[in-house]
Amino acid sequence: MPRTTLSQASAEFLIKMVADAMEHYEPRSSQIEMMGACAKIVEGGGLLMAEAGTGTGKTFAYLLPIIISGKKAIVSTRTINLQEQLAHKDLKFLSSLVEVDYAVAKGRGNYLCLRRLHAFRAEDNEEESEYRNILAWASETGTGDVEDYGVVRFALWDRISSDPDACKWKKCGHFGQCFYFSARRLWESAQIIVANHSIVGINAMMPEDSKLFPDSEILIIDEGHALDHTLTDQIGLNISNRVFDYVLNKLLKVGEKGTYKGLLSQSPNLFPAVESLKSEMELFWILIRRSCRDEEIISGPFELKEHLLKLSESVLELIENMRSATAGLFEEDEELELRAAIIKLKALSEAMEQFPEGMPGYTRWVEIEERRTALRMSPVYPRDFVVHSILPAHESVVITSATLSVAGDFSFYEHILGLESAIKKTFPSPFDMARQTAVDIRRGIDLRNDPDSIGKLADVVISEASRKDGGVLVLFTSRDIMKKTWEVTASALRELDLIPMMQGEHIQNRTMLEIMRESDNSVIFGLDSFWEGVDVRGDALKCLIMTKLPFEVPTEPITFARTEEIRHRGGNPFYEYSLPRAIIRFRQGFGRLIRSKTDTGRIVICDDRIETKRYGKKFLDSIFGQNRQVNLNVAKKFQ
Numbered sequence: 037m038p039r040t041t042l043s044q045a046s047a048e049f050l051i052k053m054v055a056d057a058m059e060h061y062e063p064r065s066s067q068i069e070m071m072g073a074c075a076k077i078v079e080g081g082g083l084l085m086a087e088a089g090t091g092t093g094k095t096f097a098y099l100l101p102i103i104i105s106g107k108k109a110i111v112s113t114r115t116i117n118l119q120e121q122l123a124h125k126d127l128k129f130l131s132s133l134v135e136v137d138y139a140v141a142k143g144r145g146n147y148l149c150l151r152r153l154h155a156f157r158a159e160d161n162e163e164e165s166e167y168r169n170i171l172a173w174a175s176e177t178g179t180g181d182v183e184d185y186g187v188v189r190f191a192l193w194d195r196i197s198s199d200p201d202a203c204k205w206k207k208c209g210h211f212g213q214c215f216y217f218s219a220r221r222l223w224e225s226a227q228i229i230v231a232n233h234s235i236v237g238i239n240a241m242m243p244e245d246s247k248l249f250p251d252s253e254i255l256i257i258d259e260g261h262a263l264d265h266t267l268t269d270q271i272g273l274n275i276s277n278r279v280f281d282y283v284l285n286k287l288l289k290v291g292e293k294g295t296y297k298g299l300l301s302q303s304p305n306l307f308p309a310v311e312s313l314k315s316e317m318e319l320f321w322i323l324i325r326r327s328c329r330d331e332e333i334i335s336g337p338f339e340l341k342e343h344l345l346k347l348s349e350s351v352l353e354l355i356e357n358m359r360s361a362t363a364g365l366f367e368e369d370e371e372l373e374l375r376a377a378i379i380k381l382k383a384l385s386e387a388m389e390q391f392p393e394g395m396p397g398y399t400r401w402v403e404i405e406e407r408r409t410a411l412r413m414s415p416v417y418p419r420d421f422v423v424h425s426i427l428p429a430h431e432s433v434v435i436t437s438a439t440l441s442v443a444g445d446f447s448f449y450e451h452i453l454g455l456e457s458a459i460k461k462t463f464p465s466p467f468d469m470a471r472q473t474a475v476d477i478r479r480g481i482d483l484r485n486d487p488d489s490i491g492k493l494a495d496v497v498i499s500e501a502s503r504k505d506g507g508v509l510v511l512f513t514s515r516d517i518m519k520k521t522w523e524v525t526a527s528a529l530r531e532l533d534l535i536p537m538m539q540g541e542h543i544q545n546r547t548m549l550e551i552m553r554e555s556d557n558s559v560i561f562g563l564d565s566f567w568e569g570v571d572v573r574g575d576a577l578k579c580l581i582m583t584k585l586p587f588e589v590p591t592e593p594i595t596f597a598r599t600e601e602i603r604h605r606g607g608n609p610f611y612e613y614s615l616p617r618a619i620i621r622f623r624q625g626f627g628r629l630i631r632s633k634t635d636t637g638r639i640v641i642c643d644d645r646i647e648t649k650r651y652g653k654k655f656l657d658s659i660f661g662q663n664r665q666v667n668l669n670v671a672k673k674f675q
């Protein structure tokens with residue numbers, strides 16, 4: 037009898053078991069095909085880039101072959117919310133049909149540290165009452181995961197959460213009950229670890245003998261388009277006034293009543309040293325703000341090198357002072373906290389020494405915000421890290437997302453992530469985008485150059501929303517434009533009995549989306565995070581207004597470094613980088629509108645470059661294909 041392949045077994049499971057148990061299950065050929073491709077990789081090893089259009093059902097397409105194979109896997113996604121969805125919805129459902137052992141892995145700071153909890157001393161009544169609540173919760177919770185507790189002030193959680201620098205590991209009296217190490221034991225025994233890109237990056241940075249995760253044959257990177265950003269952000273240096281203030285205030289700060297608080301509050305002989313370092317730091321940041329502008333790239337020698345090295349020396353001096361002045365004086369718990377602060381200061385001092393020289397393949401820049409000043413260094417591409425530190429640890433790797441290519445060409449992410457050797461496959465969306473979507477292009481709005489365009493955009497938003505046929509999502513690429521448009525539309529929208537909401541305006545993104553899902557008259561103004569991950573079906577989201585084609589700002593440091601690199605090797609930065617990046621982003625934004633076979637909606641594009649520029653056609657082609665008939669309407673109202 038011929039042997040059943042993993043691909044056949046997975047498909048059979050899907051068609052028989054899943055289809056029977058799931059309400060409204062719709063068979064999709066692209067899901068079966070993707071499952072077959074994943075099964076081959078799971079069974080025989082290799083690297084697959086799998087682009088799965090909206091509605092393919094990619095999660096089951098990779099989960100079923102893993103489960104049936106019995107092999108150990110890490111499944112990584114972009115955010116904690118998506119992790120929760122994968123575990124508590126998809127894997128929970130599958131585990132009702134077949135035995136599967138899975139565990140969610142979050143960053144260490146998400147777990148309560150029992151040692152720190154019991155050593156904690158509240159600084160005021162408010163803190164005391166919150167502490168009491170957490171203490172009660174600690175005796176009930178099985179996970180110690182802050183998500184299970186709910187909202188807690190960062191300043192408090194930060195002092196009682198698990199921190200590797202303040203951990204006693206096996207010598208800790210709470211080790212047996214420790215939430216973080218209990219979670220690690222679950223990761224060890226689970227067949228599937230549900231992780232996120234950030235913790236996958238941290239794990240890959242760890243030396244071999246202190247990895248967070250056990251050896252896993254399979255790695256799935258879902259939402260693979262987001263891996264670039266997470267890793268680029270994570271690898272490198274981040275020296276900021278915030279990080280310094282955070283560590284130094286832990287050592288010593290002046291409380292509301294003028295009294296000293298912090299770890300060194302009982303060591304007055306150290307006050308001058310801490311105060312002097314704080315002043316030195318402050319002066320340095322003032323100097324940076326005076327001599328640099330936001331996102332200024334440091335391409336040659338760093339002008340303030342001597343200042344930075346001097347500062348690094350002062351940090352090391354303070355560490356020495358603290359070590360000698362506090363030796364034997366502290367209780368064990370305080371000693372551990374002090375040690376944690378010293379480790380963090382040491383890392384900052386090393387970063388300050390490294391920054392002026394830079395590193396080959398890395399770019400350096402300055403970030404200046406209202407209350408934050410930072411020196412940053414990141415790899416131009418994270419490809420070396422992916423190739424040398426992530427991929428070799430697994431026999432089978434699948435990188436999947438709804439947007440990994442430009443019309444089937446994967447070279448953009450292939451180059452950034454070092455995936456040249458991958459098998460590339462596209463599994464099209466089962467939705468009929470051309471039939472389900474109407475595209476409306478508004479001419480004459482130029483948010484880059486024409487100040488009157490805000491008024492024109494406001495007219496579009498109001499006229500679309502006043503059709504009252506469902507919710508509206510307005511996608512912006514600039515906070516400033518978003519705020520200005522909000523100022524001239526919000527009250528008019530309210531007068532129309534609509535519910536306008538703007539990202540960053542008192543209400544959390546998640547809550548905004550909950551309100552939208554429950555109504556059909558919401559109007560959301562959203563930035564970056566609304567271009568992806570938003571899943572609202574039916575009339576709750578009927579119209580998507582794209583205010584501008586999502587080209588990245590060319591002066592943004594990583595974009596600039598990448599386009600320069602392409603220019604140096606004789607390539608064309610616009611066609612090799614800026615355009616594909618914008619098209620992929622456009623596809624992500626577009627993907628918010630049609631979420632099921634029965635969804636219909638319209639997209640209003642307020643950037644006529646999509647029609648007037650030669651490259652503009654590529655945006656719509658990337659959604660509808662080159663030969664598809666689209667219900668296209670070009671409004672010339674503002675010409």
Ligand code: SF4
Nearest residue numbers: 149150151203208214
């Ligand atoms: S083992 Fe570490 S993280 Fe766990 S309770 Fe003890 S100190 Fe905290």
